[in-house]
Amino acid sequence: VNVDKKVLIIIPAWNEAESVGDVIAEVRGELPTVDILVVDDGSTDDTTNVALSFGAQVTRLPYNLGVGGAMRLGYRYAYENDYDVAIQVDADGQHDPRYVPKLIDGLSEASLVIGARFAGEGDYDVRGPRRWAMKLLSVVLSRMAKTQLTDTTSGFRACDRDVIGLFAQWYPVEYLGDTVETVVRAIRLGHKVVQVPVAMRPRAGGTPSASPVKAMIYLGRALITLLLAINRK
Amino acid sequence: MLLVLIFELLRRRQLREKYAVLWMAVGLLTLPFGLVPDSLNATASHLGVASGASLVLFLAVVFLLLVCIHLCWEASRLEDETRALAEEVALIRTELRDLRAQTPDGVRGAGVRQAHAQPATAEGTASSSKPRSGAEVIAPRRGDATGLGVVDSSSVEGGAHR
Numbered sequence: 001v002n003v004d005k006k007v008l009i010i011i012p013a014w015n016e017a018e019s020v021g022d023v024i025a026e027v028r029g030e031l032p033t034v035d036i037l038v039v040d041d042g043s044t045d046d047t048t049n050v051a052l053s054f055g056a057q058v059t060r061l062p063y064n065l066g067v068g069g070a071m072r073l074g075y076r077y078a079y080e081n082d083y084d085v086a087i088q089v090d091a092d093g094q095h096d097p098r099y100v101p102k103l104i105d106g107l108s109e110a111s112l113v114i115g116a117r118f119a120g121e122g123d124y125d126v127r128g129p130r131r132w133a134m135k136l137l138s139v140v141l142s143r144m145a146k147t148q149l150t151d152t153t154s155g156f157r158a159c160d161r162d163v164i165g166l167f168a169q170w171y172p173v174e175y176l177g178d179t180v181e182t183v184v185r186a187i188r189l190g191h192k193v194v195q196v197p198v199a200m201r202p203r204a205g206g207t208p209s210a211s212p213v214k215a216m217i218y219l220g221r222a223l224i225t226l227l228l229a230i231n232r233k
Numbered sequence: 234m235l236l237v238l239i240f241e242l243l244r245r246r247q248l249r250e251k252y253a254v255l256w257m258a259v260g261l262l263t264l265p266f267g268l269v270p271d272s273l274n275a276t277a278s279h280l281g282v283a284s285g286a287s288l289v290l291f292l293a294v295v296f297l298l299l300v301c302i303h304l305c306w307e308a309s310r311l312e313d314e315t316r317a318l319a320e321e322v323a324l325i326r327t328e329l330r331d332l333r334a335q336t337p338d339g340v341r342g343a344g345v346r347q348a349h350a351q352p353a354t355a356e357g358t359a360s361s362s363k364p365r366s367g368a369e370v371i372a373p374r375r376g377d378a379t380g381l382g383v384v385d386s387s388s389v390e391g392g393a394h395r
Contacts, residue, residue, distance in 0.1 A: 057327070058327065065316055069316055069319070072320065073320045
C-alpha cells in the first residue's frame with residue numbers, strides 16, 4: 001500500500017453494533033496505518049460506543065438518513081480532513097478488508113474503483129429478477145464507462161481526491177441511487193471508473209432480501225434509478 | 234369561513250405570507266361565485282362545459298394538483314436542507330469530541346497549553362459534579378430532620394425526575 005497517501009476507511013453503519021466492532025478490528029489488523037471513520041446513521045443501538053471502543057473515529061447523524069446520507073457525510077469528512085483516498089466498507093462484514101490494498105492499487109489508473117462480485121473471484125450468486133436488474137445495470141454502465149463493470153451496486157469502492165470532492169457535495173440519498181447513480185455521475189463528469197474483482201462473504205448479521213416480490217421491486221427501482229441517472233444533468 | 238381561518242393563522246404567525254396571499258386570493262375570487270352560483274353558466278357554455286359548477290370543479294382540481302406538486306417540491310427541498318444540517322451537526326459533534334479528547338493531553342503536556350486547557354476542564358468537572366453534590370446536600374438534611382429513610386428515597390426520586 002502506498003504509505004504517502006492519506007487513506008480513510010468509511011464504514012456506514014445503522015444498528016450494526018454486533019458486527020461493526022469486528023469489521024473495525026479486521027481492517028485495523030489488515031491495514032494498521034489507515035484511519036477509520038464509522039458513520040453512525042442515527043442508530044438506536046450501541047453502534048457509536050462500540051465503534052469508539054474499537055478505536056475508530058465516529059461521526060453520528062442525529063437521525064436516520066439512509067446509506068446515501070451517511071456516505072455523503074463520510075465523504076465530507078474525508079474532504080474536509082484532506083484525505084487522498086476514501087474507501088467505503090460495509091459494516092455487516094460482507095466486504096473483506098484484505099482487498100482494500102487492491103482497490104487502492106486500482107486508483108493508479110482510475111478515480112473510482114469498484115470492488116466487484118461476479119468478476120471471477122468468489123462464489124456470490126443471485127437469481128431471478130434481481131439478477132436481471134444487476135445484469136442490465138452492468139451492461140448499460142459498462143458501455144458508458146467503456147470498461148467491464150459487472151457489479152455496479154457494490155458498496156465496496158475506493159475513490160481519489162477528485163471524486164471525494166464530488167461525493168462530498170453531491171451524493172444521492174435514495175436506495176440504489178447511492179451506488180448506481182454515483183457511478184453514472186462519476187463517468188459523465190469524466191472520471192475514470194474501473195472494477196477490481198473481490199470475493200464477498202456472507203453477512204455477519206442480517207439476512208439478504210430474497211423474496212421474489214422484493215426482487216421484482218428491486219428490478220423496478222433499478223430501472224427507475226438508471227433512467228433518472230442517465231437523464232439527470 | 235376560509236378567509237377567517239387564514240387570517241387567524243396569519244395572525245398567529247403560523248403561515249408564511251406567500252401562502253396566505255395565495256389562499257386569500259382564492260377565497261376572495263371564489264366568494265362571488267358561491268353567492269351567485271349561476272353567474273358562471275354563460276362562460277361555461279362558451280367554453281363547452283355543461284354548467285358553471287363543473288367548470289369551477291375542474292379548475293379547482295387543476296389548481297389543487299399544482300399546489301400539491303409545489304408542496305412536494307418544497308418538501309424535497311426542506312429534506313435536502315435538513316439533511317445538510319444533520320451532516321453539519323454530526324461533523325461539529327465529532328470535532329467537539331476530538332477537541333475534548335485532546336484537552337487532557339494538553340494539560341499533561343506542554344505548559345503553554347495548560348493555561349488554555351485548565352479553565353475548560355475545571356468548568357467541566359464543576360458543572361458535572363454540581364448536581365451530584367446538590368443531591369448529597371439535600372439527602373442528609375432531610376434525613377436529619379425526619380430520621381426516616383423513606384423520605385430520602387423520595388427526594389432522590391424527585392431529583393431524578395428533574
